[in-house]
Amino acid sequence: MSVDASIALLSWYAVDKRQLPWRAEPGETPDPYRIWLSEIMLQQTTVAAVRPYFDKFTSRWPSVEALAAAEDSEIMAAWAGLGYYARARNLVACARRVAGEHGGRFPDNEAELRKLPGIGRYTAAAIAAIAFGRRAVVVDANVERVVSRLFAVDAPLPGARERLYALTETITPETQSGDFAQAMMDLGSAICTPRAPDCGRCPLAPLCAARAAGTQAIYPVKAAKAPKPRRDGVAYWLEHDGHVRLVRRPAKGLLGGMLALPTDDAPAEAAWREAGSVDHVFTHFALTMRLLCAESDRRDPDGIWWPIARIGEAGLPTLFARLAARGSEWRNAA
């Protein structure tokens, strides 16, 4: 099974693999910095969403030393809109550790990579295999889906995670495990998809237990999810002389470390006026946030005041970018 699976898969990958900006062409040497950056961005995020951010980051910061030397605020702003902002905070911390403690070179093995911020079991294995040619067991959501079908694993996720890891280990080849991992992920993305997998085009179909039983659509089995609660909030658009008041959110928690409109408590005594609301869905709750707007007769010198004409450059996360659009409309209507 092991050898058959990897040969069939690698043959398919050699022909049908995707061209991606971070992926080295055959004969090229992969750049660990670009592999690392792409892997962090791709955590729980689609290739289509990552592409423009990867291009922007590698243009502005072509090396890990360049990234390490950047200001936190620049990097957070550049990450705005991509989500899961702890990744950006860990990205800076990791770049500075690599630049400061490793001479600008990423560790070339899983155990050392695993010690760096933002690099967990999956990412350490992926970088070790793809950037450094190490044999590593790379298990992401694509691989879990493919393997759950190959072996018809009936135990539900996330409990079945260790079982799926062990099964992946049995089919991971000793060499070319980086290509094998990327092939599994491309297969999961293009053919062995969550709904309606295209088994007719799958190089692993002859080896697939679920396919043999005709039950491929039921895998991976997943535990029921808790219902998503709804919450309500208030944000404030306070402007003065063409500028709007912003705040830097606390480093931890929701949208941590990002610039935002003030929330919860009014930033000033003013004649606040309703300007509608924005609905936004986060991973674990749905939020309806009202927007209150006012003009201030003075400018608190301790606050962050951003020119409204350039609000698009502030690097607001999506929720606040949408609220800011409402605030600008309110302003133009007044």
Add this chain to the structure above:
DNA sequence: AACCCGTGGCG
């Protein structure tokens, strides 16, 4: 171990 943490596309 269970919970926290974004966003946009898709059927």
Add this chain to the structure above:
DNA sequence: TCGCCAAGGGT
């Protein structure tokens, strides 16, 4: 329309 889903990690 809305729930599902995505190259997960931290605590």
